[in-house]
Every structure is written in C-alpha cells, then in structure tokens.
Amino acid sequence: MRYQQIFWDFDGTLVDTYPGMVAAFHQALVACRVNDFEIDDDDVYRTMRQHSLGTALQRFSAEYQLDQDRLAKIYQRKVAPMLSSAQPFKGAATILASIVAAGGRNFLLTHRDAQALNRLDELNLKQYFTGFVTASDNYPRKPDPTSLQALCRQFDADPQLALMVGDRTLDVTAGHRAGMAGALFDLDHLIVADSQPEFRTAELAELQAWLLA
Secondary structure, three states, rough: OOOOOEEOOOOOOOEEEHHHHHHHHHHHHHOOOOOHHHHHHHHHHHHHHHHHHHHHHHHHHHHHOOOOOHHHHHHHHHHHHHHHOOOOOOOHHHHHHHHOOOOOOEEOOOOOHHHHHHHHHHHHHHHHEEEEOOHOOOOOOOOOOOOHHHHHHHHHHOOEEEEEEEHHHHHHHHHHOOEEEEEEEEEOOOOOOOOEEEOEEOOOOHHHHHHHH
C-alpha cells in the first residue's frame, strides 16, 4: 500500500452531502427574503465546491445585501436535518474496508460536529476509522494543518506515510502543510488543482486501485 495512514474529509468525499447543503442554502436565502427565482443553485454548489461554505455565505450575503451572520444561522438550522438522508459515494465502504484489511488506518477530519460521526455510524462506515477530528475539537479550519498534526501525534502516525483525501483544494493544501501527500476526489471536474495533489480522481474505486497497487 502506498500510504499507511489515510485522512479523510467528510462532506463531498465520503458522503454526498452537497445536495442537502445546497437545498438548505436555498431555503436560508428564501427565509432572508431573496426571491426564489433569483437563486442559482448550480452557482451556489460551484462556490461551495471550488471554495468553501464560508465563501458562499460571504459572497451571497453581499450579492443580496443580507446580514451574513443571520444567513449563516438560518442555514445551520436548515442543513442539520438534511444529513440524515445523505448517502455515501459509490465505493466508500469498499475502500475504507480495504485499507483496514491491508493493515492501514483511516482517520476523519471534518468541519462538521458529531453529527458526521453519527451518520458514519448509521451508514456502517464508522467501524473503519481509528480517530476523528470534528468541529467540537475547536481546531483552526483547513487548510490550516493543526488538526492533522494533532491526529498524527495522538495516534503516532508518520506524516510521510500519510495521505489526505478531500474534494477541495484546501484539503490537499492542509495535507501538504502537515507533511502528507494529498489526493483530490473531484467527482464533477470542478476543481482547478493548483494544490498539485499526488493523485486526482473522480472515482473512489480508482483511488483504491492506485492506493493499494
């Protein structure tokens, strides 16, 4: 196996949460009195994928002249129940299990709270993980590498034998800053990979084949 310690992003990498996130964002904008017909869901999605939720909040609150804090609070209320229907990407269970079977370890790094762990448990995926960092740990957000470094210290993981897998440039950048390699899961080819990931794919099965070669 190319790398022994695999660090995973949650949203858009293991679990397809973006449909719920975009729907919640749309509902939050409407709750802030934005006309439904003015909202371009594809544009919201691209902004989240290519940048971040924070960028989407900043951009669209400015575009529609909204209070950003209020938009964020409404969004968080709307998005929480959406997670219960989010499904894993094709091949997620298989690659996680194969890593463990090959003697490797999986770790989770997410900006979400413990709801992410609950959803992994409901999907029978949590069993494949050794350690986790969630929002409740209060580490700086990616691309800051602090959370990855903390996981490495806690579980005695060598960054030179580690790979950070995520769906955005900031995931790969966080991995590189922590001394790890990076893999970009770009399902719909939206990311300009200026972070120079060691591997890029639109399919987890392809990542599995490369990782276990």
